[in-house]
Each structure stands twice: as C-alpha cells, then as structure tokens.
Amino acid sequence: MIKIGIIGGTGYTGVELLRLLAAHPQADLRVITSRGEAGKKVADLFPNLRGHVKLAFTEPDTKALAGCDVVFSATPNGVAMTHARELLKAGVKLIDLAADFRLKDPALWEKWYGVPHACPELLEEAVYGLPEVNREKIREARLVANPGCYPTAVQLGFLPLLENGLVDVQHLIADAKSGVSGAGRKAETHLLFSEAADTMKAYGVAGHRHWPEIRQGLEAVLGKSVGLTFVPHLTPMIRGIHATLYARLTLPGADLQSLYEQRYANEPFVDVMPAGSHPETRSVRVSNVCRIAVHRPQGGDTVVVLSVIDNLVKGAAGQAVQNMNILFGLDERAGLRQAGVLP
Numbered sequence: 353m354i355k356i357g358i359i360g361g362t363g364y365t366g367v368e369l370l371r372l373l374a375a376h377p378q379a380d381l382r383v384i385t386s387r388g389e390a391g392k393k394v395a396d397l398f399p400n401l402r403g404h405v406k407l408a409f410t411e412p413d414t415k416a417l418a419g420c421d422v423v424f425s426a427t428p429n430g431v432a433m434t435h436a437r438e439l440l441k442a443g444v445k446l447i448d449l450a451a452d453f454r455l456k457d458p459a460l461w462e463k464w465y466g467v468p469h470a471c472p473e474l475l476e477e478a479v480y481g482l483p484e485v486n487r488e489k490i491r492e493a494r495l496v497a498n499p500g501c502y503p504t505a506v507q508l509g510f511l512p513l514l515e516n517g518l519v520d521v522q523h524l525i526a527d528a529k530s531g532v533s534g535a536g537r538k539a540e541t542h543l544l545f546s547e548a549a550d551t552m553k554a555y556g557v558a559g560h561r562h563w564p565e566i567r568q569g570l571e572a573v574l575g576k577s578v579g580l581t582f583v584p585h586l587t588p589m590i591r592g593i594h595a596t597l598y599a600r601l602t603l604p605g606a607d608l609q610s611l612y613e614q615r616y617a618n619e620p621f622v623d624v625m626p627a628g629s630h631p632e633t634r635s636v637r638v639s640n641v642c643r644i645a646v647h648r649p650q651g652g653d654t655v656v657v658l659s660v661i662d663n664l665v666k667g668a669a670g671q672a673v674q675n676m677n678i679l680f681g682l683d684e685r686a687g688l689r690q691a692g693v694l695p
C-alpha cells in the first residue's frame with residue numbers, strides 16, 4: 353500500500369483527490385491537511401465522503417507528511433515551492449497540482465506569478481506530468497508538476513498536428529471554456545451564483561498564465577518556438593473544459609482522423625471520437641478521459657480540434673492520481689476507471 357498525504361484537503365482538487373483515492377486499491381490515506389479546519393473530520397465537512405474517509409484534517413506539518421511515500425500538494429500557486437525541498441529530502445515523492453514547478457524558467461515564473469521562485473534549483477529536475485508526453489520521465493521522477501487544466505486539454509488536442517509537422521505553428525489558436533470550479537473553492541464575487549450563472553465571458557485575453565505553460569509544452573515537443581493565441585472563458589457549468597483549437601494546415605492531404613486515432617491508440621485516457629463528432633463536457637464529467645474530435649470544415653485548409661476534459665479530474669486530481677500510478681509502477685488506470693456521468 354502507498355502511504356499518502358494531501359496538503360490542501362479542503363479545496364476542490366483536494367476533495368476530488370480524496371474521492372478518487374478512497375476508491376483506489378493501493379492507496380492508504382494517512383494525512384490530510386487544512387489550516388482552517390484542523391481537528392474536524394473530513395466526512396463532517398464533505399458528506400459525500402461519509403463511509404469512505406475516516407481521517408480528520410490536521411495542520412500542515414512536514415513531520416507527519418515526511419512519513420508518507422507520496423504527498424499531493426493541492427494548494428494555491430506559490431505554496432508547494434516552500435515545502436518541496438524538505439519533503440524531497442525526507443525521501444517523499446511530491447506531486448504538485450499547482451503551477452510552482454511547471455515553468456522551467458524562474459524568470460518566466462516570476463513574471464506570470466508575481467513572486468520570486470523559492471527553490472529554482474528544483475525546476476530543472478521537476479517532470480511536467482503530462483503522461484501522454486512524459487510517461488518515461490515520470491516513472492523516474494521525485495517531483496511531478498501536474499499540468500494546468502486548460503494546458504491539458506489544449507496540448508492533447510494540438511499534439512498530433514505538431515508532432516507530424518502538419519500545421520503552421522506560428523498561428524495556433526485555442527479558444528477554451530471552463531466551468532466555475534476551475535477557479536477553486538475560494539469566495540470571490542465573480543464566482544457567486546448570480547454573477548457566474550446564466551452568462552458567459554472571456555477573461556485574460558491580453559495574457560493568461562496558462563499561455564506560457566502551453567507554449568513551453570508544445571515547444572518542447574516541436575523543438576522550436578510556436579505562436580499561440582489563447583483565450584479562456586468562464587461558462588455557467590460546475591465542471592468541464594471545452595477547448596476549440598484552430599490551425600492552418602500546411603500538408604492538406606493528411607488523413608487527420610487516422611493520425612489522431614493512431615497517436616492515442618495506446619493511451620488509456622484519450623478517446624478519439626469518430627469523424628464528424630462533437631464531444632460534450634458532460635461525457636467526461638467525473639472521468640479521467642480527454643475526449644477529442646478532429647474536423648476539417650468544408651474540406652478547407654483549417655483544422656478544428658475539439659477537446660474536452662473534466663477540469664477537476666484529467667485537468668487536476670485524476671491526472672495527479674494517474675501520475676502517482678506511473679511513479680509507483682501501478683496499473684495506470686487504478687482508481688480511475690469511472691465513466692462520465694450522463695445526463
């Protein structure tokens with residue numbers, strides 16, 4: 353059994369980790385932290401976990417966490433980098449769900465996250481936890497930087513086109529919509545029901561912190577710089593990301609459908625739908641699947657890729673559990689076999 357600690361057990365991704373790990377055959381949940389709810393039983397705060405999780409929240413304490421095999425940090429950006437050194441020194445593997453170890457360049461981190469990096473020496477070692485690209489590196493890692501939700505949907509959608517040199521990489525467009533849980537459980541006015549329901553808006557058009565993350569990921573695969581326009585939107589859903597991706601084909605003769613099918617044929621969590629399909633976010637709700645469809649409207653030279661995930665599962669906690677499975681040599685699907693929930 354794998355001894356597990358979670359820092360930030362009261363946030364949406366923390367609760368989602370608890371839900372998934374409570375049903376995981378090899379998971380032994382040992383420590384779940386909260387600064388605000390220490391002493392309270394997890395199931396008293398989250399009744400969905402009654403009968404599944406017996407633990408109580410404790411204050412974040414490196415000593416208790418150091419006895420775990422793996423710690424998930426489901427904390428706001430900028431927290432994991434303050435405890436990473438100590439946990440790694442204690443021999444614990446660390447999976448950070450935040451952005452602290454995603455960007456390789458500390459100057460880029462400081463530019464987009466507004467604070468200097470607390471342990472830049474770990475950035476090189478950290479492995480970007482997108483299994484469909486980095487599975488072999490994840491196997492050997494001590495520190496996994498779990499990707500952001502938008503970057504997961506966008507990169508998985510674009511990858512086959514870039515890997516095969518089929519598109520003009522200077523003019524990629526990602527138009528993405530997220531449910532409100534993507535912003536976490538914090539209380540903010542723009543996330544109130546009467547502010548976020550029955551309306552839709554773009555945000556961060558001038559620059560969103562996932563833009564450098566997506567570019568870094570695509571550039572690592574391509575080996576050269578890409579031009580990307582990324583526009584996120586807040587939509588009145590609880591869970592889900594829908595990314596509509598556009599690129600100009602430079603090799604119009606390619607059979608895109610079979611290319612996508614072949615690229616993801618052995619991936620347990622990427623489902624390429626039949627030609628002409630329109631994947632829905634609800635088809636992946638609570639599941640770890642990224643569902644993709646590829647289109648070429650009117651047979652023209654623009655390719656449109658539709659990519660959907662559940663932001664809390666493949667976009668966060670599910671992908672983190674997938675990474676844990678890879679780190680410990682388990683079946684990658686362990687604890688992650690749920691189908692989406694319809695209706």
Ligand SMILES: NC(=O)C1=CN([C@@H]2O[C@H](COP(=O)(O)OP(=O)(O)OC[C@H]3O[C@@H](n4cnc5c(N)ncnc54)[C@H](OP(=O)(O)O)[C@@H]3O)[C@@H](O)[C@H]2O)C=CC1
Binds near residue numbers: 386500537
């Ligand atoms: N929501 C989503 O869809 C996604 C989120 N992420 C990332 O995952 C991380 C967690 O997100 P989410 O669950 O939504 O966030 P929430 O705001 O819902 O939860 C944050 C959690 O962190 C704890 N926390 C806050 N500050 C500290 C601190 N200084 N030390 C220890 N614990 C702290 C909080 O508990 P307490 O205050 O009680 O200690 C709380 O449990 C974020 O970095 C987010 O960007 C990534 C992909 C998708």
Ligand SMILES: CC(=O)N[C@@H](CCC(=O)OP(=O)(O)O)C(=O)O
Binds near residue numbers: 450500530534562584
């Ligand atoms: C709807 C919404 O607000 N979404 C969040 C992204 C959530 C996420 O993946 O954030 P991290 O990169 O910090 O892990 C946002 O746009 O900031």
